[in-house]
Amino acid sequence: MGKRERKRRQETDTRHLIGVQALTEYGLVTYGQETLVYFLIKPANLSVLSEASIGRRIYALMTVLKGVAEVEMLCLNSRESFEENKLFLRRRMEEEQNPVVRSLLEKDQKHLDRIQVQMATAREFLIIVRLKEEEEREALAYLSRIEKSLKEQGFSVSRAGREDIKRLLAVYYEQNVTTEKFEDFDGERWIIQED
Structure with missing residues (x-):
């Protein structure tokens, strides 16, 4: 790797790496000059619904999806994943010679x-709309129509705000669900404003 390539990589910030140019009050602007708007869908407990009710919910979602071409769907874990930790523990148990340590690893x-198991149902469902360089006034009206359409079809929905989007990015990229307030930039909480 050349000297220029190393310097370029060192100067690349996190936003460039994940393709996020900015966060607005209603979406995430990418370096491709499109805005991603997220709608949070509160999931229904399908295990208590009848087969006919589930069919109606599917049809309602299909109606929304047919009406808006730019819609994408996303499902995220809204809690941390422990799979890598469990793999590590399994490997350590296989390697460990001391029975006491192996017992602790099993525990x-x-x-x-x-x-x-307690967090198995912790999922977040999102509908994403990609906006291409539209005027903000037109975009807000368009997004309001989509939100209204989802609500008319019986979905409990809200448009994700700035803090919601930061939380979604934290869960997606670092599986961080324990932080209460996410920073706009690394180390923001350590800056002390002088009077």
Whole structure:
């Protein structure tokens, strides 16, 4: 790797790496000059619905999707994943010679299994709309129509705000669901404003 390539990589910030130019109040602007707008869908508990009710929900979603060509769907874990931790513990148990340490590793793995079972239904469902260089006034009216359409079809929906989008990015990229307030840039919480 050449000297210029190393320098370029060092100067590349996190936003460039993930393709995010800016966060607005209603979306995420990419370097491709499109805005991604996220709608948070509160999931229904399908296990208590009849087959006919589930069919109606599917048809309602299909109606929304047919009406808006730019819609994409996304499902995210809204809780941390412990799969890599469990793999590590399994490997360590296979390698470990000390029975006491192996027993502790097994207990750790059982604990992670219990936590994961408790969080198994922690999913977030999103509808994403990609906007191409539209005027903000027109975009807001268009997004309001989409949100109204989703609500008319019986979905509990809200447009993701700036903090919601930062939380979604944190969950997606670093599986971080424990932070209360996400920073706009690394180290923001450590800056002390002088009077």
